Amino acid sequence: MLTDLYNAYVDTFRGADGNLPPMMELKRIHTAHVVANARLIAKGEGFDAETARACDAAALLHDTGRYEQLKRYNTFRDSDSVDHAVFSHDIVKEKGWLDGDPQREAILTAVLVHNRRDVPDELDPLTEAAVHTVRDADKLDIFRVLENQIATxxxxxxxxxxxxxxxxxxxxxxxxxxxxxxxxxxxxxxxxxxxxxxxxxxxxxxxxxxxxxxxxxxxxxxxxxxxxxxxxxxxxxxxxxxxxxxxxxxxxx
Ligand SMILES: [Fe+2]
Incomplete structure (x- = not known):
């Protein structure tokens, strides 16, 4: 299952004490919130099961590259390191997690463009739903993160x-x-x-x-x-x- 593959990958970044570095843990928590938001959106918009599943998978995978980005470059600033969406896309592809998955292209595209200023034109309906859902779900959680940062x-x-x-x-x-x-x-x-x-x-x-x-x-x-x-x-x-x-x-x- 995709979640197991993702979790096993995240586990490789854990220290001897079993914990992730705090900055990575924030990304893990962010991802869980983005998945929950994507589910709310899919339900609210009445997506069919296939579309909802693609949105769910894209939300789970959208920031996969954040862990390696921090490990390698010690920053989440893309301008000082790598475009984390491209990085996430490349890691998911290279790991083969979506090989044989009929929704592979839609999910990979949603990961790839989730941080772009503009959404590409002429996407097929499945890809379009996955792209917009991940972008909205991500923004909704960025709202939460800002409020936490101000409070703490x-x-x-x-x-x-x-x-x-x-x-x-x-x-x-x-x-x-x-x-x-x-x-x-x-x-x-x-x-x-x-x-x-x-x-x-x-x-x-x-x-x-x-x-x-x-x-x-x-x-x-x-x-x-x-x-x-x-x-x-x-x-x-x-x-x-x-x-x-x-x-x-x-x-x-
Ligand atoms: Fe992101």
Missing amino acids: TDWRHDCTAFWNLPTTACPSPAVVAAIREERPVDYQDIKTLADFVLIQVGWMRSGLHYATSRRVSAERGHLAFRRNFLHELTDDPVVDELCDFQISACAGV
Whole structure:
């Protein structure tokens, strides 16, 4: 079973005490949350069993390369090491975990493109569902991770969890413009902690593909958390402007 293969692979990174290095353990936990989110999305969207299974597998495998990335390069920053989605895709392929699996290509593609700014055009329906589900499920868990980091770090004095971005500066015009226009934000435009948080507000407005994902995000209070936190960072009225939007999923789902 795929989960057994994945778990056995993760076990190879455990130390003599049986534990994973803490940073790897965070990725293992993240993956479990992404799988759970993918299941919620598949159920909410009414996917058939085959589609739901491909989404599940893609969610499980999407960050496979994170363990080797950390071991080899001691960082999760792709720009300083490898594109972790390509790395994950290559490891899964090389291990042969999906050999003979009729959904192999859809799952591998979802792993490969899960971190890309844009989703490739003209995907077949199975691949498209796996791609969008993993991307949404991943974002939903990144919301949880940010909230944990804010709760558990002294971010005003040590902002290493947030790329050492300045904590008191206003949102950057390029980021505000992209979110207003519902365009993806270029990561090079992120100059402040407020930008970092606003990107996720942008995901809630236009980056989550499925209505179920938008509903789950709303139910978990992720937007309210960001609005409150942004008010701690800045008095800029643009915060309320960008956070005031209707979550379209709420009416219909
Ligand atoms: Fe990832």
